[in-house]
Amino acid sequence: ELKVEQNPLFLSMQEGKNYTIYCNYSTTSDRLYWYRQDPGKSLESLFVLLSNGAVKQEGRLMASLDTKARLSTLHITAAVHDLSATYFCAVDKNRDDKIIFGKGTRLHILP
Amino acid sequence: DAGVIQSPRHEVTEMGQEVTLRCKPISGHNSLFWYRQTMMRGLELLIYFNNNVPIDDSGMPEDRFSAKMPNASFSTLKIQPSEPRDSAVYFCASSFLRQETQYFGPGTRLLVL
Numbered sequence: 001e002l003k004v005e006q007n008p009l010f011l012s013m014q015e016g017k018n019y020t021i022y023c024n025y026s027t028t029s030d031r032l033y034w035y036r037q038d039p040g041k042s043l044e045s046l047f048v049l050l051s052n053g054a055v056k057q058e059g060r061l062m063a064s065l066d067t068k069a070r071l072s073t074l075h076i077t078a079a080v081h082d083l084s085a086t087y088f089c090a091v092d093k094n095r096d097d098k099i100i101f102g103k104g105t106r107l108h109i110l111p
Numbered sequence: 112d113a114g115v116i117q118s119p120r121h122e123v124t125e126m127g128q129e130v131t132l133r134c135k136p137i138s139g140h141n142s143l144f145w146y147r148q149t150m151m152r153g154l155e156l157l158i159y160f161n162n163n164v165p166i167d168d169s170g171m172p173e174d175r176f177s178a179k180m181p182n183a184s185f186s187t188l189k190i191q192p193s194e195p196r197d198s199a200v201y202f203c204a205s206s207f208l209r210q211e212t213q214y215f216g217p218g219t220r221l222l223v224l
Contacts, residue, residue, distance in 0.1 A: 030210065031210060033212075033213075035215075041217075042202060042215040042216060042217050042218050043154075043202065043204075043215040044215070045212045045213060045214070045215075048211070048212055088154065090154075092210065098156075098167075099144075099156050099159075100156075101153060101154040101155075101156075102153075103153045104153065104154075
């Protein structure tokens with residue numbers, strides 16, 4: 001059974017600091033997604049990671065994938081208040097037609 | 112493009128009533144997904160369609176839930192009869208291909224009293 005675990009589930013940090021959100025999954029996957037959700041809003045796609053060693057960056061966010069460790073990270077550099085949101089990773093197991101989301105990491109950045 | 116369109120945006124109904132949620136995917140997208148989000152269970156994939164055909168409905172909670180996609184530009188998710196535990200935000204998402212980035216609609220907030 002495919003399981004996806006994110007940690008931490010809640011993170012409060014100061015502006016200007018760096019931090020990393022972790023996404024572990026239990027079985028082999030075909031791709032991994034990161035999404036952002038603002039309170040009361042829908043989900044917005046951030047990254048799609050397809051292969052081992054993939055790294056993608058957009059502004060202060062950088063995502064990476066290690067398929068051997070079954071781990072993806074979302075790194076935040078010099079956080080700013082606008083990045084406050086809930087971040088979800090999701091793992092897609094094409095063979096089984098399953099897309100499983102993690103519980104989300106609620107990120108609160110203090111000005 | 113207007114993005115994925117969902118209606119209604121909010122729905123309040125009484126237990127036992129039929130509820131129909133509607134979704135218009137982005138034009139040209141071949142895959143459509145229905146999700147449910149609750150505090151307790153997080154985000155769950157209910158069902159997805161590929162080229163209007165339901166591929167995997169194993170996430171549909173029970174027989175009270177049904178989904179259709181009669182054409183490439185319209186899908187419905189129906190709950191009959193509704194129960195208070197169905198209260199959630201229901202999202203529809205579409206993608207060009209199943210494995211590509213999904214674009215989510217604004218969601219329908221359902222409250223069953």
